[in-house]
Each structure stands twice: as structure tokens, then as C-alpha cells.
Amino acid sequence: MIETIDQIFVLLKHWLVGFLPAGLQPVASVLVSVVAIIAVFPSLFAIAVWMERKGLGRMQNRIGPNRVGPFGLFQPIADGIKSLTKEDIVPLRADAVVHFMAPVVLVVVVFMGIAVLPMGRNMTLVHMDSGLLFFFAMGASTELSVFMAGWSSRNKYSLLGAMRGVAQMISYEVPLLMSSVAVVMMTGSLSLGKIVEAQNQYTWGLPHWYIFTPWGLAAFLMYAIAATAETNRSPFDLPEGESELVAGYFTEYSGFKFALFFLGEYVGMLSISGLGTTLFLGGWSAPFSFLGWVPSWFWFFSKVMLSICVFIWIRGTLPRLRQDQLMNFAWKFVLPFTLFDLLVAALWRFMGDGWARWVVCSVILLLAYALMGGVGMYRKHFRVRSYRYAE
Amino acid sequence: MSFVFYAIAALTVAGGLAAVLLKNTVHCALALTVAFAGLALMFLELDAQFAGFAQILVYIGAVAILVVFAILLTRNAETPKDGVYSRNWLAGLVIAAGVFAVLGWAVLQSVRVLPHETTTPTVTVLDIGNALMGRYVLPLEIVALLLTAALIGAVIVAMHEKERAK
């Protein structure tokens, strides 16, 4: 019974595909999985948008959407219908082909990245030996779509937003990759399935998730920072900072193309949370061994949605960075710390089992963090700011 | 030879041609990414998964972006009015055609001695990693050194003007 619920989607697919002749079955199996992904992630996107609007509303002491359906739950559907029926405006001097291709490239690439994520036991669309590399290859391609959108619009705000966006994504891609390399080093595989399997073990009922090791925690924090920047989320949302750039690289997009950008951004967020879940939070494995009866897909999707809640929480809490602060933060703090963490991970690997490595690695990482913070803050006196015009 | 190969080859060559022939510089860069993507697909077709993904990550994710950055920083985004081809374009074209003729002739002459379809090699990422850390460890270290040198060099080239302005 437990087995059946855990594998319910896999069994459902086999049942559906079973109606077809044997020759078509492999193709049909892939098609059914693709349709499932294309159905599930946009619905999660709708839920995430609703959560974001409601949650941010609460944080900002207002109610948020509450007109369409109970608690405003149908707001995303109404938004979808609105953007479908709106006029699609292409600026006169815009480069029409590139302008059209940009959102298409973004959505295609973002959905392709999801294909390698293990969403539950036996629930990976494509088992790839180098799945992690594939994910990052697809993630790197989104930068191109940002550039295409910004350049083809022939609008200075779009172009500035695109330049900021591309520079930021390229800078934070390095720590994103480097923090994942620590996990690859521990598992000895680029296959995401194997990475989850390695974490799906328990000692005293507690899981072997990588976040529960000193190097893993440090790598996860760096991964989370880089992922926030990579998806252009606040506090790193300079490319679309509305107070300076109207809406950044998609200023000139309207109607359905704008909706595609919106979709691409949120699905990108979901997929990068999915990767973080897979790498550090044990993927589809249960948080305690006695909870093993709960289906594996439930754990994966609840971890992803929890990460989305953290994204929203951070957006409601932190103010936006300045461009130079953003770049300095990437190259002078996040990247060195990630590289250092790689060394600590190697030390952890070669110290063998026992409690000694816990103490040594934690102390080294804490010292490094304190030292780096001390150097960064040296001779900087932060006082309460006084504003000339605000007082 | 399958239909897939012809489709990918057509895509790659079309991307390459567009990258060389188009007037607008940014269009050239975007066509170049099409050619890169086609080549990555071709690597996948050749069962070189790792190299194919590395191609996408490095070329589309980094080199193409660098090229568009350079285009925008040098104000080349608009089509120049006074022609895009060099004065001695004819000589260049003749040389390129000659090179293609020689290469094509060499390939067609050696068709009979070229090895035929072999068994598909099963190469895992682990094998590649072991090879990089074993047999090819010295080249790996040298590449690391080269990349560091390129990083520092690029930073110095970019910083040069700024220092003088101070």
C-alpha cells in the first residue's frame, strides 16, 4: 500500500502507456512525463505567485489579493486570462524576431533544466550520467534570453536591465557551480539520482543530508545566496529594479510574452530550489527515518515550496543592494568562501569517520568566516545614517 | 546517416554562415550561439555527453555572452554604414574556398580507409574524471594555470585605462 502511494505517478504512467502498441510505448512514456512536468510546474507557479502576493501583503501590513475566489486563490487564473487577452505590443523600432525569440528561449531552457531533477523515487524524466552539468548548461543559456530581450527592445531601460542582469548572472554562476562541486566531490558522481541516494541514509533516525555537515551547511548558504542572485530575486533584483529601470529587460513586453517571462522566472526559481533540495536537502528522502512511509514526491515538492517561502520571506525583509555592492559581494566574499569550503570538504573527506572531523571542520569554517568578515569590515565605521532631506 | 544528423548539420552550418554573413553585429553573435548549440547537439549525437554539455556551458553560457558584452561596450550594436567587409575580401574568400577544397578533397579521398561504424563507447563521467586526474593531470594543471593567467590578464587589460584616468 505504502509502496503503491509512493509510486502512484509511475504506476499511473505505466497504466496509461499500456494502452498503446509496444512500438510507441517508449515515445509515449516520455511524452506523458513531459506533459506532466508542463502541467505541474505552471500550477506550482500559480500557487507560488499567490503565496508571494499573500505573504508579502502580510509582511507589509496589508491584506493582498482577496477578491477572486476564497482568499484570492483564483487570482493567478484571473491574471492568466488577463495577460492572454491583452494586446501584444512590439515597439516600432524593436528587432521583431529577436524580440519574439527571447521569451521562447527562456521558457524552453528553463523547462529543459527540470528534466534531470529527481522528483521522487523513480521519478526522473531523463537519467543522465552528467545531470548536474546539464542543469547548469541550461541555466547558463537563460542569460542569453535576458540579453536578447533587453537588446531587441531598443529601450535604454531594457538594455541597462539586461546588462545588469547578464553581469549579475554570470558573476553568481561561478559560486553556484563551485558550491555544488563540494557535493559532487563527496558523492563522486554528477548524476542527481546518485546524489539523492547517497543522502538517503539514516543514523539514529536522522538523515545524512549534506546540509547537516559543516561544509554542507556553508556550501548550502553560498548556494542559496547565489541562487537568489541567479534568479534575480530581491535583494539582488537590480536588473528589474522598478525604481530605476521601470521593469528591467522586459519593460517592452506585454500580454502573453510578459506572462512567459513571468512564468520563466518563477519556474526558474522552482527548478533552482529543486536543485538545491536535491543537492543539500536530501531530495525526496524523508527528514526522519520513521517518516519513511510518507510518499517520496511529497517530500520533494514540500521542500521546494518551503524554499519558495524562504525566497518570499527574504524579499519581504531585505532592501535592494547597489550594483557595486552586488559585484563586490560576489567576487570578494561568496566566491572565496566557496573555494575555501571546497578545501574544507576535501579535508572532511580524508579525515575518515569519527567526531574529530566535525570539530575540526566547524572550527576552520567559523574562523574563516570571522576572518573574512573582519577583513571586509576593517576600518569601516557604520553609524546610524542621517539623511539630509528626510529629516 | 540519419535524418537527425542532416538536420543538426544544416542547423550548425546555417548558424555559422549567418554568423559570418549578417550585417548587424549582434545578429552575428546570436547566430554564432545557434552554431554552438548545433555543435553541442552534434557532440551528443557522437555519444560525447560530457563534452556536449561542457560546450553549451562554456560557449553559450560564457563565450557568446562575452562577445555580446564586447559588442555593446564598443558601440558596435548598429550596422556600420560604410560596408562590413574588408577591402581585400575577395582574397579572403578565395583562400577560404581553397582551404575548403583541399580539406574536402582530403576527406573524400580517404573515405575508403576511414574506420567504419564501431561499437558505441560507454564512457561515464567517472572515466573522464579518472583520466583527468590520472593520465592528463599535467595538462589539467597547465590549463588551470592558463585560465588564471587569462583571468588576471583580462582584468589588467580592462583596468588599464581606469588607472590613468585617476
Place this chain on the structure above:
Amino acid sequence: MMGQATPLAAYLLVAALLFSIGLAGALTRRNAILVLIGIELMLNAANLNLIAFWRYGPHPELLTGMMFAIFSIAVAAAEAAVGLGLVISIHRHAHTTDLDAMNRMRG
């Protein structure tokens, strides 16, 4: 054209075509960045050759061709970074990236 040809020959022909296209681009364009684009195409054609020879060669398990291609990708990235850095530096100096206009040895 290639009724009885091996797949390897087809890949080699595509690579030769790409190489020639890249060469033509590098030799005929005026813009320095487009010359670099041509050079990138040529490097990529060489990579395709390496991978094709690795796949159909006698000892694919030794990974020689694949390793060559991977190292060549890494070197090409460095080459692009330095080359474009130089182009930007020249643009700052001479306010042009037109190679036909850059015919003086003195700055």
C-alpha cells in the same frame, strides 16, 4: 553525394565546411569582434573533428580525442576572454574596431 560514406566522413565534411566558413569570416570582415567570431568557429570545427575521431577511432576507451576537445574548450574560453579584452582596450585607444583603419604601428 555520400551514399557509401562512413559517418566519420560526413562529420569531417561538416567540420571542414565550418572551418572554411570561420576562415572566410575571419579574413573578410572588418570588425575585430567578427574576426574573433570567425576564429571561434574554426576552433569549434577542430573540436568536432577531435570528437568525431575519438568516437570512430580505434581506441575510444583511452579518451584521447575527448580530452583534447575538453582542453580545447577550456583554452578557447581563455582565448575569447583575452581577445575581447584586447578589442575593448583597442576601442578605448583608437575609438574604432575597424581592422582596416588600424594600420599604424604608432598609437
